[in-house]
Amino acid sequence: MFGVWQIGNPARMSATDKIKNKIEDVTGKAKEAVGNATGDDSTKNEGKADQAKSDIKDAGEKVKDAFKH
Secondary structure, rough: OOOOHOOOOHHHHHHHHHHHHHHHHHHHHHHHHHHHHHHHHHOOOOOOOHHHHHHHHHHHHHHHHHOOO
């Protein structure tokens, strides 16, 4: 009936999601930097994609936070 994501403390899950998003963003920045340094466009683009995914997830977290308050 309810999704697994609803079990437990929602505030803790949100904080965990935010941390995961930040890690994904930092990883993306590192990949982009490595791609720039080595001239590897594939790695650079993968890093940019990771950062974009993180930004989208962060926006979703902000929407959830707005409805909590």
